[in-house]
Structures are given as C-alpha cells and as structure tokens.
Amino acid sequence: MAQSNRKDKPQGPAVTVAVVAYNSGETLARCLEKLAAQTFRDFELVLVDNASPQGEAQAAAQIVPGTRLIENAENRGFAGACNQAAEAGRGQWLALLNPDAYPEADWLEQLVAATARHPDVRSFTSRQVMDEDPGVLDGLGDVMSLPCIPYRGGYLQPDPGDTPEGEVFSPCGAAMLIDRALFLELGGFDEGFFCYCEDVDLGYRLQLAGEPTVLVPSAVVRHVGSASSGGAKSEFALFHGYRNRFWVLAKDTPALLLPLVLPTHLLAAAYVAMRPQNRPYLGVTLKAYRAAIAGLGPVLKRRRAVQATRRRSALGIARAMTWNPRDLTGRRAVIRVRPTSR
Numbered sequence: 001m002a003q004s005n006r007k008d009k010p011q012g013p014a015v016t017v018a019v020v021a022y023n024s025g026e027t028l029a030r031c032l033e034k035l036a037a038q039t040f041r042d043f044e045l046v047l048v049d050n051a052s053p054q055g056e057a058q059a060a061a062q063i064v065p066g067t068r069l070i071e072n073a074e075n076r077g078f079a080g081a082c083n084q085a086a087e088a089g090r091g092q093w094l095a096l097l098n099p100d101a102y103p104e105a106d107w108l109e110q111l112v113a114a115t116a117r118h119p120d121v122r123s124f125t126s127r128q129v130m131d132e133d134p135g136v137l138d139g140l141g142d143v144m145s146l147p148c149i150p151y152r153g154g155y156l157q158p159d160p161g162d163t164p165e166g167e168v169f170s171p172c173g174a175a176m177l178i179d180r181a182l183f184l185e186l187g188g189f190d191e192g193f194f195c196y197c198e199d200v201d202l203g204y205r206l207q208l209a210g211e212p213t214v215l216v217p218s219a220v221v222r223h224v225g226s227a228s229s230g231g232a233k234s235e236f237a238l239f240h241g242y243r244n245r246f247w248v249l250a251k252d253t254p255a256l257l258l259p260l261v262l263p264t265h266l267l268a269a270a271y272v273a274m275r276p277q278n279r280p281y282l283g284v285t286l287k288a289y290r291a292a293i294a295g296l297g298p299v300l301k302r303r304r305a306v307q308a309t310r311r312r313s314a315l316g317i318a319r320a321m322t323w324n325p326r327d328l329t330g331r332r333a334v335i336r337v338r339p340t341s342r
Contacts, residue, residue, distance in 0.1 A: 015043040015108060016089030016180060017097055020081040021057040022050040024099040027224060029056075031099050032063040040108035043095070046070065046088050048081040077194035078173070086183050094180040096199075100224035101174045102131060110219035111177040114165070118338070122179035123206055123213040125171035127163060128152070131222040135159055138223040140335065141168030141215045142200055144321045145328040147268040148249035148261050150200040153333030163217040166335040169320055170203020171213045175221040182211065190251075192298060196237065197244035204252040207320050208310035215335055235284050242269070242288035243295075250296060251303045254314035268328075 017035060021028050035045060045067045049057035051074050061069040070084055086094050093115070095108065107126065114124050128138035137159045139152025152172060171178065173189075176199070186205055189198040206213060246265070253261050272278060273285045322334045 012090030012092075013042050013044045014091055014112065015040075015093045015095050015177070016085065016091035017043050017045045017095045017108075018048070018082055018085030018089065019045065019097050019099055020048045020050060020078050020085070021060070021099050022052050022075060023054065024052065024056055025054070027100040028060045029063060031097065031102055032060050032067075034102045034105075034107075035097070036064045037105050038103070038108045039106050040112055043108060044068065044089065044091060046085040048072065048085050050075040050077070050081050077191065079189035079193050079195060079198040080191045082173075082198075083188035083191065086180055086188055089180055091180060093177055094183050095177045096173050096175070097221070098174040098223065100131075101128070102222045103175065104220045104222075107175070107219050107221060111216055114214060114216040114219070115177075118214050121212055121214050122182045123171055123203075123211055124177040124216050124219070125168060125213055126175035126219040126221050127159075127215070127217045128172060128175060128221050128223045129159055130156075131224045134222055137333075139172050139174075140217070140333040141213065142170035142172050142203060143327065143332075143334045144169040144200070144204070146261065146321055146323050146325075147264040147328070148253060149245065149265065149268055149328060150197065150248070151328065151331050153331070153335070155331045157331065157333075163215070163333070164335055164337070165217060166215060166337050167212050168215045168333075168335055169207065169213070170200050171206075173199030173202075174223055175219070177219075190302065192295070192302075193244045193247065194240060196240040197248055201244070201248050201252065204248060205306060207317055208252065208254075208306060208312055210311040210316075212338075214338070235281075238281055238284045239288045239291070242285055243292045246289060246292040247295070247299045250292075251299050251306060254307065254310070254317055256314035257318060 045064045047057055047061050047067050048070045051072050061067045111124055125141045130136045130138050137154040137157050140154045140163055142150050143153045144150050190201050249265055273282055
C-alpha cells in the first residue's frame with residue numbers, strides 16, 4: 001500500500017502546552033499571561049480544569065488565543081489531567097507547566113532549541129527559581145538518592161547562574177518538555193498517584209527505558225510551589241508525598257537494588273520523621289505509609305509491566321542515582337556531563 005504524502009497531512013503545532021488548574025486563583029492568570037508573551041509562537045495551550053470550585057479557568061482561558069479548555073466534572077488529579085491534555089494535544093512535543101510557574105519570555109524557545117542540540121534526547125527540564133526571590137533555586141531537575149528519596153536539585157540554594165547543561169535523573173513536572181508520543185507510549189503519568197511524585201515516577205520509567213533527561217538552564221521559570229494544595233507542609237501534600245515516594249520505590253527499583261534501597265529508605269524516612277521540626281507531622285507520616293502498604297497490590301502489578309520492558313541495567317540505574325548522603329542532606333544538584341555518543 002502506498003504511503004500518503006506527509007505534505008498532505010494536517011500539520012499541528014510544534015508544542016502542546018498543558019496547564020492543569022485546581023484552586024489556582026490568581027496564579028493561573030499570571031501563568032497564562034507569561035505564556036501569551038512567549039517568543040516562540042508555534043504552540044497550542046490545552047487547559048484542564050479539575051472541577052475548581054471557583055471556576056477560575058473559564059476566564060483565564062481567554063488570555064491565550066485559541067486555548068482549548070477541558071472542564072472535568074471531578075478532580076482527576078494532576079496526573080489524570082495531564083494525561084487528558086497529552087491525548088488531546090496535537091504537538092510533537094508536550095510541555096507541562098504548573099499554574100503557579102511563571103516562565104520567562106524565551107522559556108519555550110530555549111527548550112525547543114535544546115531539542116536541536118540534543119537530537120537523541122526526548123525529555124528536558126527547566127531551571128526553576130523561587131518566585132519570591134529569583135536568586136534562590138527551586139530546582140535544577142530532580143535527583144534520586146540511594147534511599148529512593150527524590151528531591152529537586154539545588155532546592156533553596158543560591159542560583160549559581162552558570163549551571164552547565166547536562167543530564168539529570170528526572171524532569172520536574174512543574175516545567176518540562178517531553179516528546180508527546182514517548183509520554184503516551186510510556187502510559188503518561190500513573191493516575192494512581194493522583195498528584196506528587198508522578199513526575200519522579202515518569203522520570204524513573206524514562207531511565208528504565210534508556211531515555212535520558214537533559215537540564216536546560218537557559219529555560220527559566222519562577223515557581224511558587226504547592227499553591228493549589230495548601231503549601232508543602234499541608235497534610236494533603238505530606239500524605240501524598242510520603243505515600244507516592246514509597247510507591248516509586250516499590251514500582252520502579254530494579255530487583256537487584258531492592259535489598260539495598262528498601263532498608264535505607266525506611267531508615268532515612270524514620271530519621272526524617274523523628275526530627276524535632278517534623279514530629280508534629282508524625283501522624284500524617286504513619287497514615288501515608290499505612291496507605292502505601294495497603295495500596296501495594298495495584299502498584300506491584302504495574303511494577304511487573306514496567307520491569308518486564310526495561311532496557312537499562314540495574315547498574316545503569318545505580319549510576320544515575322547519587323550514593324553520596326551529602327547530596328541528599330544538602331539537596332545538592334547532580335548534573336552529569338552528556339557522553340559524546342550513545
């Protein structure tokens with residue numbers, strides 16, 4: 001059968017930008033205003049409203065011309081809503097942007113330029129700085145430590161400004177770019193996570209599939225963080241963070257690494273929970289781990305599918321992690337120079 005001429009096929013935009021709104025208030029409008037001012041124009045915006053009580057997405061959708069608004073009857077979480085946007089999108093690339101993340105005018109331009117510099121890479125992440133003080137980092141990609149406790153590299157550290165471009169363990173879902181076909185091929189975000197750590201799980205699955213993630217320091221966003229969930233220390237954020245972090249370990253860690261990773265994770269989690277500043281949240285921590293164990297059945301089922309298709313060895317995964325405890329305690333960025341060939 002003769003193949004159709006590619007020129008006859010309808011051409012979509014280069015990038016589909018996905019923004020998920022839930023109780024986003026004023027941050028959403030500011031986010032979309034920054035999108036409307038992007039120097040790179042070949043993009044579409046898919047805005048998913050997760051049944052926000054205030055209905056702020058309807059008005060905000062008018063800010064970016066041509067925005068496609070998906071209105072959910074219930075809150076499907078960040079994971080489910082991003083998957084909806086990916087399926088509805090038409091772009092080759094999928095850019096995920098939190099409603100409390102404010103991109104610089106050349107954010108998309110810099111990310112797209114990086115795809116040309118790294119034609120073998122299909123996942124990219126941004127340099128995130130704190131909105132209230134852009135001289136302080138919110139993160140340089142995500143780092144995976146030996147105890148399977150992920151963190152944003154450089155979080156709350158001074159922004160050095162001359163960060164090298166290189167590989168990180170995982171993209172941060174607040175501001176990332178990924179090949180949309182690859183995102184869909186991997187099954188998108190795990191909707192069982194609802195929100196929190198779904199991006200780390202995706203990044204881990206990218207590692208298992210042999211797909212690197214490159215940090216693009218010139219692609220900058222100012223980030224508030226946890227604006228829709230009551231803050232990083234809210235019960236909602238803590239519960240989902242602790243529960244989902246354990247699920248990432250159970251689902252994605254290669255079997256050869258489990259005897260080392262699992263006990264160090266439990267010891268590290270116990271140490272963190274018993275620190276004086278965290279003792280008021282001990283009840284939430286215990287509730288989260290009970291929920292994590294109770295929900296292990298579906299997670300282990302998904303683990304079998306993930307591990308059956310992985311292309312990278314346990315040694316390769318171990319090398320992509322950091323084994324230095326000072327990296328974790330200091331939340332130091334871990335950026336590796338890209339090999340000259342793959």
